[in-house]
Amino acid sequence: MRLPPIAPMLATPGSLPPAAEDTRWAYETKQDGQRAVVYLPGDGSVTLRARSGEDITAAYPELHALGGALGTTPAVLDGEILALDARGRADFQLLQSRMGLAHAPGRAARRAAEVPAHLVLFDVMHLGGSPLLPVRYARRRRQLEELDLAGPSWSTPAAIVGHGVQALRATREHGLEGLVCKRLDSVYEAGVRSRAWIKIRNMRSEDVVVGGWLPGRGRLTGLPGAVLVGQRAAGTLRYVGGVGTGWSEGERLRLAELLRDAATDVCPFTPVPPVAGAHWVRPLLVGEVRYSTRTRAGMLRQPSWLRLRTDLTPEQSSADLPDDSV
Incomplete structure (x- = not known):
């Protein structure tokens, strides 16, 4: 038929x-x-x-x-x-x-x-x-x-x-x-x-440490289009993904200032992620992100920015990879 x-x-x-x-x-x-x-x-x-x-x-x-x-x-x-x-x-x-x-x-x-x-x-x-x-x-x-x-x-x-x-x-x-x-x-x-x-x-949320950013395009030229984030594992900061959504215009401007102040030529992630055009920053900023699931390698799927955790230092945050992702 x-x-x-x-x-x-x-x-x-x-x-x-x-x-x-x-x-x-x-x-x-x-x-x-x-x-x-x-x-x-x-x-x-x-x-x-x-x-x-x-x-x-x-x-x-x-x-x-x-x-x-x-x-x-x-x-x-x-x-x-x-x-x-x-x-x-x-x-x-x-x-x-x-x-x-x-x-x-x-x-x-x-x-x-x-x-x-x-x-x-x-x-x-x-x-x-x-x-x-x-x-x-x-x-x-x-x-x-x-x-x-x-x-x-x-x-x-x-x-x-x-x-x-x-x-x-x-x-x-x-x-x-x-x-x-x-x-x-x-x-x-x-x-x-x-x-x-x-x-x-179902979305989950966790703390992450900001280690870099990618420049935006078009109306976002000169501003971060995405931040590169990581979590600690075995004494190192492991890259877990890029976050490019979730900010208001004011939050993006504020984040741009903080990223410029923390600029460095040294990548804080181990190993260095293959991200073209990345700008590295000293791992001083903690953020909270929402995501759906993780890949088997520990990468965040569909992450979005929730807030900057100015109340926390990287040492005080819970930005650690779960054991089964290490």
Whole structure:
């Protein structure tokens, strides 16, 4: 059967729905992977398309067996492709080694043996020849669960109706990326970033020591476009990333003055990070940053600036790398 192309529905960043509306929403774990629309024409084949519409089927050979999971029933499903770490949690850094191999099936097969992918399914947009886009989420979800799609490389995690506060707390306690809130009466808005789906990303905050900066461009010429930050590990200051967002105009101007006063020709990080165009400063300034997760090498993902900690010296701060990042 020829299936219609469907662009995935997107969630809007936000917060939990009001408590009075809690039972009108379902809550799903926010996954840290690659979005995929799954086309099952009912002939034993499968096509995976990324959010961009690119055919990525060849990049994930372990998912090809999904083509026969529904027999001759055609379907279009929505999901996320993950790579799991040793603790069973999604690790985007691991997944990056699998992405971009759609035109290199030999390399994809070798990487699949080393870093297996897992597909989690959370919606159905077309089933048995019938479009489900105008059908409410609650009914679509029931139909998806009735398909009983659980296999060696794919699964259908549960959604919880109500109990949003507890669901969000659980994602934080288990170190998961966050939560997606979906209104039970919402239709599937293909290609739309909708308020009917709300995504909440769990963010962490820590102290860091500023060791350098990169000059801004355009209207930021002469000002820091990003600061280079580190944390202590084994008696040295280790580079953990660049932070380029989170300042007001006044805060950026103030930071520029402090960075100029602390200028040095000596890089304070060990080892010296390969950052082109960096200006080094003596490691005197402490800041607090917010970030989503760390890479396995200890680098901060999606960091943003919270505040300058003028109340702390580097020695007084808690700017230390966690043990498992050293």
